[in-house]
Structure formats: C-alpha cells, structure tokens
Amino acid sequence: MSLLVVGTVAFDILETPYGKTGRIVGGSGTYICYSASYFGLETRLVAVIGDDFPNEVIEDLQKRGVKTDGLQIKEGEKSFFWQGRYHDNMNKRDTLVTDLNVLADFDPIIPDTYQNADYVMLGNLTPTVQQQVIERLHQRPKLIAMDTMNFWMDHTPDELNQVLKMIDVLIINDEEARQLSGEYLLVNAARKIQEMGPKYLVIKKGEHGALLFHEESIFFAPALPLEQVFDPTGAGDTFAGGFMGYIAKTDDYSFDNMKRAIIYGSALASFCVEKFGTERLAELHKEELKARVQQFIDLMNVEL
Amino acid sequence: MSLLVVGTVAFDILETPYGKTGRIVGGSGTYICYSASYFGLETRLVAVIGDDFPNEVIEDLQKRGVKTDGLQIKEGEKSFFWQGRYHDNMNKRDTLVTDLNVLADFDPIIPDTYQNADYVMLGNLTPTVQQQVIERLHQRPKLIAMDTMNFWMDHTPDELNQVLKMIDVLIINDEEARQLSGEYLLVNAARKIQEMGPKYLVIKKGEHGALLFHEESIFFAPALPLEQVFDPTGAGDTFAGGFMGYIAKTDDYSFDNMKRAIIYGSALASFCVEKFGTERLAELHKEELKARVQQFIDLMNVEL
Numbered sequence: 001m002s003l004l005v006v007g008t009v010a011f012d013i014l015e016t017p018y019g020k021t022g023r024i025v026g027g028s029g030t031y032i033c034y035s036a037s038y039f040g041l042e043t044r045l046v047a048v049i050g051d052d053f054p055n056e057v058i059e060d061l062q063k064r065g066v067k068t069d070g071l072q073i074k075e076g077e078k079s080f081f082w083q084g085r086y087h088d089n090m091n092k093r094d095t096l097v098t099d100l101n102v103l104a105d106f107d108p109i110i111p112d113t114y115q116n117a118d119y120v121m122l123g124n125l126t127p128t129v130q131q132q133v134i135e136r137l138h139q140r141p142k143l144i145a146m147d148t149m150n151f152w153m154d155h156t157p158d159e160l161n162q163v164l165k166m167i168d169v170l171i172i173n174d175e176e177a178r179q180l181s182g183e184y185l186l187v188n189a190a191r192k193i194q195e196m197g198p199k200y201l202v203i204k205k206g207e208h209g210a211l212l213f214h215e216e217s218i219f220f221a222p223a224l225p226l227e228q229v230f231d232p233t234g235a236g237d238t239f240a241g242g243f244m245g246y247i248a249k250t251d252d253y254s255f256d257n258m259k260r261a262i263i264y265g266s267a268l269a270s271f272c273v274e275k276f277g278t279e280r281l282a283e284l285h286k287e288e289l290k291a292r293v294q295q296f297i298d299l300m301n302v303e304l
Numbered sequence: 305m306s307l308l309v310v311g312t313v314a315f316d317i318l319e320t321p322y323g324k325t326g327r328i329v330g331g332s333g334t335y336i337c338y339s340a341s342y343f344g345l346e347t348r349l350v351a352v353i354g355d356d357f358p359n360e361v362i363e364d365l366q367k368r369g370v371k372t373d374g375l376q377i378k379e380g381e382k383s384f385f386w387q388g389r390y391h392d393n394m395n396k397r398d399t400l401v402t403d404l405n406v407l408a409d410f411d412p413i414i415p416d417t418y419q420n421a422d423y424v425m426l427g428n429l430t431p432t433v434q435q436q437v438i439e440r441l442h443q444r445p446k447l448i449a450m451d452t453m454n455f456w457m458d459h460t461p462d463e464l465n466q467v468l469k470m471i472d473v474l475i476i477n478d479e480e481a482r483q484l485s486g487e488y489l490l491v492n493a494a495r496k497i498q499e500m501g502p503k504y505l506v507i508k509k510g511e512h513g514a515l516l517f518h519e520e521s522i523f524f525a526p527a528l529p530l531e532q533v534f535d536p537t538g539a540g541d542t543f544a545g546g547f548m549g550y551i552a553k554t555d556d557y558s559f560d561n562m563k564r565a566i567i568y569g570s571a572l573a574s575f576c577v578e579k580f581g582t583e584r585l586a587e588l589h590k591e592e593l594k595a596r597v598q599q600f601i602d603l604m605n606v607e608l
Contacts, residue, residue, distance in 0.1 A: 185530060187531050208513070222513070228489070259605075300524055
C-alpha cells in the first residue's frame with residue numbers, strides 16, 4: 001500500500017527548558033514521513049524546500065522508503081523556517097520567528113508516479129493547498145486524513161470548511177476541536193465536527209491521550225506518563241504519521257483497526273518528545289516501537 | 305466486609321452555568337457513603353453535623369446500609385457550610401463562603417461498633433483529624449485510603465506528611481500531586497509521593513481520566529466523554545467512595561483489582577456530575593451502574 005503525504009519540510013530553532021538548538025530539520029511532512037516509515041510501506045512526499053536544505057536528510061528519508069519525486073527544490077530560495085520557545089511545563093509555546101520563504105507560493109504538484117495513492121495524509125498547511133492536492137488526484141484514495149490549526153480557523157474559515165467536506169479523518173488537538181466546533185465538551189464538539197464533513201475525528205490531548213470518534217462510537221487511548229518531555233515539537237505530526245502509516249500498511253480502515261493505529265501513533269509520538277527534533281525518530285528501532293506499543297496496551301489493560 | 309468513612313456531612317450552595325441551588329446536602333462523607341452504598345457492604349460513617357441537618361437524609365443513608373453510630377449531632381450548632389461558583393467550563397471554581405461551624409472543633413469519636421473495620425476511607429479533612437481516626441482504631445485495617453487538598457499542603461504540611469506515612473492509598477487530583485511533590489510530570493510526582501508513605505497513588509484528572517501508580521506499575525483509566533457536566537461537586541468523593549467500596553466489597557486490594565475499582569469509581573463519578581448535589585446518586589439503579597461500567601470497558605477496549 002502507498003501513503004501520500006503533504007506537509008512542510010523545513011528548518012526549526014527550538015528553545016525548551018533543556019536547551020536551545022541550532023537550525024535543525026523539522027516540518028510536518030518530515031515528521032510524518034519519519035513516523036510512517038516504520039511500517040515499511042511506500043510513502044510519497046509532496047513538499048517544497050529551498051536549495052539550503054541538507055541533501056543527507058533527503059537521502060535518509062529515501063533509504064526509509066520515502067519517495068521524493070514530489071519534493072520541489074527551489075534554486076536560490078530558502079526553506080520554510082520556524083523558531084519557537086516552550087514554556088516551563090511544555091504545554092505552551094511562543095512563536096518567535098516564522099519565515100514562509102518557499103512556502104509563500106507553494107503549488108503542490110502531484111507527479112504521475114504518485115497517482116493512485118491508496119491513503120493520503122494532509123499535514124497542516126493552508127486549506128487551499130490541501131484542497132489542491134485532493135483535486136489533483138485522478139482517483140479518490142481509500143482514506144484521506146488531514147491536520148489543521150487555529151490559524152486557518154481564524155483566517156481562512158471558508159476554505160477550511162470546504163476542504164473538511166472532502167476528507168475522511170480530521171486529526172486535531174482538543175483546543176482546536178473546541179474552536180472549530182464552538183463546543184467545550186469534546187463529545188459535543190465531535191458531533192458538530194462530524195456534521196462538517198469528516199466521518200472520523202481524532203482529538204489529540206497531549207499528555208492526556210487521544211480520542212477517536214465515529215458516529216456513536218468512541219475510543220479513548222491513554223498517553224504514556226513520561227519521565228521527561230525534552231521537546232514536544234513534531235509530536236502531533238509523528239502521531240498522524242504513525243496513525244496513517246499503520247492504517248496504510250494494514251490496508252484496513254475499520255474503527256477497530258483505527259484504534260490500533262492510534263496506539264501506534266501514540267507510541268511513536270512518545271519517542272519523538274525524548275530528544276530534540278527528529279533525532280529520536282531517526283535512530284528508533286522496530287523492537288523499541290514494539291515494546292512501547294506493549295507498554296500502552298499494559299497501561300490500559302483491565303478485565304472485569 | 306466493612307468500610308469506615310470519615311468526612312464532612314454538610315450543606316452547600318452551588319452556582320454553575322446551569323443554575324443556582326438553594327441550601328442542599330453535600331460534604332465528602334455524604335458523597336463517599338452514597339457511592340460506596342452501591343456495593344451492598346457495611347459502611348460506617350464518622351462525621352459531625354449540627355441540629356439543622358435533615359433527618360430524612362440520615363434515614364436515606366441508613367436504608368442504604370450506612371451505619372451512623374459515629375455521626376455526632378451537636379445540639380444548638382450548625383452544620384458545615386460551603387458556597388461555591390463554577391466558571392463557564394466547570395474546570396475552575398471560586399469559594400464564596402466557608403462556614404466551618406461544627407467542624408471547627410471536630411473530635412472524631414470511633415464507636416466500639418466501628419472497631420475492626422476492614423477498610424478505611426479518610427475524606428478530605430484536617431490531617432490531624434485523619435491521623436486521630438487511624439490512631440483510635442484498635443486494629444490496623446487492611447487498607448487505608450485518604451484524600452487531601454492544596455489547603456493542607458499550604459497550611460499544615462508537617463501534619464500532612466505525618467499522616468501520609470500511616471496510609472496505603474492516596475487519592476488526589478493532578479494539581480495536588482504536582483504541588484505535593486514539586487514535580488510537574490506525573491510519573492515523577494508519583495515516585496516522590498510514594499517515597500512519602502503511600503504505596504499506592506491514584507491521581508484524578510477530571511475529564512482526562514485517572515492514573516493508578518504502584519511501584520513500577522501504572523494503570524490509566526479514561527473518563528467517559530460526557531455530553532453535559534451539570535455540577536462537578538462531589539465527583540472526586542464519589543470516585544473515592546466507589547473505589548474503596550468496590551475494594552471492600554471484593555475484599556481484594558491487588559493492583560489488578562484496584563484497576564477495576566478505578567473503573568467503578570469513575571463510573572459512579574460520571575453519574576454524580578449529571579445533576580446537582582447527590583440527586584443523581586440517590587436515584588441511581590444498579591443496572592445503570594453496570595451498563596456504565598461496560599461503557600468504560602468498551603471505551604478503552606483494543607486488541608493488537
């Protein structure tokens with residue numbers, strides 16, 4: 001099975017209570033691809049970078065089975081850049097710098113070799129770009145998932161509402177679900193959001209786990225209580241990459257399999273936060289992932 | 305099996321976005337007893353009230369198997385009174401009035417008929433009163449659980465630390481666990497708190513569920529995503545009453561059984577918030593409880 005991924009491939013400078021990085025590689029597309037690559041499927045990346053982006057990262061992704069025919073490299077231009085600082089408890093962060101650079105006029109071209117993708121993960125980008133990607137696919141994929149953020153709810157609500165009607169799974173956090181629906185209680189937020197288009201809704205709650213909603217069914221997955229959260233950057237994208245990677249690999253988008261996909265996504269995200277940037281994901285072994293998935297299962301195992 | 309309960313039996317006036325009550329019956333001891341009574345065990349209440357407390361509530365508790373030999377009635381005095389107002393999202397509340405009344409010089413007398421209690425639940429009270437109860441028991445119960453709050457951490461930390469060394473299970477919320485331990489991440493908070501005395505720690509996270517810690521074992525129970533939270537008052541006490549009621553009824557305080565006890569406590573708490581005060585608990589049927597416990601199990605059911 002194949003998974004088409006659209007997202008940013010970019011540079012970050014991160015400040016956490018544990019230190020400050022130099023310019024490191026980040027971006028939603030990067031995290032999604034690293035995460036999805038653990039399932040040994042064909043991941044097809046659509047993104048745009050400048051000529052400043054390190055070739056060895058692209059080669060590392062390729063080695064992991066990520067196709068980069070759709071990765072546009074703009075000569076003489078700079079990659080997207082974000083700098084942020086996390087507060088002491090890591091639950092809040094301030095954006096210090098956002099340089100759109102190549103992202104300002106991103107035209108997501110889908111190479112012919114990417115057509116007929118079975119599954120699609122639309123990372124957080126302008127709703128217009130997300131919609132373009134869907135419209136440029138000759139054949140409707142089996143399942144389209146997408147992420148978004150408060151910024152698009154504030155600034156391009158019409159475009160966001162339009163793309164929401166075209167997708168199957170929305171993956172957002174609790175604050176975003178509340179803002180999108182205007183409902184505080186998540187079960188009510190989920191009902192309203194499902195009426196806006198997506199038949200499936202995943203609400204990420206960070207250290208409090210994640211919820212999956214579909215019609216009247218709900219699944220509540222825990223988060224692993226961690227001893228150290230070093231850098232939360234990319235955890236949400238890593239979750240999404242693991243979630244869709246597992247679904248694509250198993251080629252099964254039943255509610256029961258989505259529950260398993262949430263456990264895999266959560267497990268991968270729990271590694272992501274252990275080091276700065278993509279460092280922990282890049283060095284992760286499959287045996288470690290397997291053991292951590294079992295930790296999640298043990299954490300929530302109860303029999304009456 | 306028998307469960308000895310110490311706590312407040314009191315009056316509340318509550319304001320939520322859904323309305324304001326008159327003077328209604330509340331108190332930690334009241335909620336714990338209502339909740340524990342669903343397991344058909346002998347619950348023994350130690351508390352103090354004034355002569356203003358309605359006799360029909362005492363009779364209702366007695367009908368549910370609650371012994372009231374240890375309920376002191378102070379003639380010419382008033383029962384403890386608390387008035388509070390919840391913020392819009394129900395996650396925060398302001399205390400408007402606290403009248404200690406009979407609670408100011410509460411001397412917890414343990415009737416002879418209460419001796420040899422198998423299990424003990426110490427509701428939130430001054431650590432000194434909690435310690436007195438333990439010291440006045442002729443025989444060490446099988447398991448002693450207690451609740452406490454930030455107020456005692458701020459004002460009587462020495463007394464609190466002393467009673468923590470005498471108990472088995474501490475049941476507090478996430479904010480309290482952070483304050484008590486000085487650690488933000490709950491797994492680190494749990495380790496420090498276990499070093500302070502209690503071998504078992506339950507951290508309640510409201511709408512985010514509850515965590516059970518014991519040595520290296522952790523269990524994460526979800527909260528039911530609710531469509532309406534009408535009044536959160538007493539939910540924590542109801543949880544504690546259900547948790548200890550289930551353990552006492554089954555006479556099993558293994559880690560595995562504590563996990564089940566958390567599900568029962570969570571299920572009872574989810575009913576508590578549906579109406580003002582003890583109203584929903586007082587009218588709850590055992591079949592409803594059974595069905596809701598199953599909802600919790602379904603909510604977290606996943607197989608790899």
